[in-house]
Amino acid sequence: MEKLDRYLQEHFDLPAKNPSEEAQRRWRKAVGTIVKNRRRRFRWVPDLDRRSLDKAKVRSTQEKIRVALYVQQAALIFSDALFTLNVFERSMGYATAAFVLAVLEGSTQPGVWFPEEPEGIAIESRKVLLERASQGTTNFVMNKAPWMIETDPKEVGLGIYV
Secondary structure, rough: OOOHHHHHHHOOOOOOOOHEEEEHOOOHHHHHHHOOOOHHOOOOOOOOHHHHHHHHHHHHHHHHHHHHHHHHHHHHHHHHHOEOOOOOOHHHHHHHHHHHHHHHOOOOOOOOOOOOOOEOHHHHHHHHHHHHHOOEEEEEEEOOOOOHHHOOOOEOOEEEOO
């Protein structure tokens, strides 16, 4: 029996035609005038009008999800800032001016350094710099990961924070 099935598949099996949706529409329109009881004749074939509506709905949903993801990504980028500002430009101006003033006063060392390094800004000058930099802000945070800025992290254990 298996040999017969294999023989039939090898010699008589035909690939599916998979006609386009437009070709199916033309065929149904042409045959529809001849065929009696259309509902019964086309019962097991897909509803082409419904299929195109479903595709349009999927495209619309994908577009809405894409826009929502872009908005969420933009919100995450802006919420990760270290400053929560009243007027962004004014506050950044104060922070930049405070740093430039510290450089001009000579309280910084030449070169590239991080603010918390001892050779960067003299310890006595740090308080003045931070007070000047925090002007115009509602929230000034340093040395915290961006995800910790707006929440108080609680350690659950094994280095896991909630």
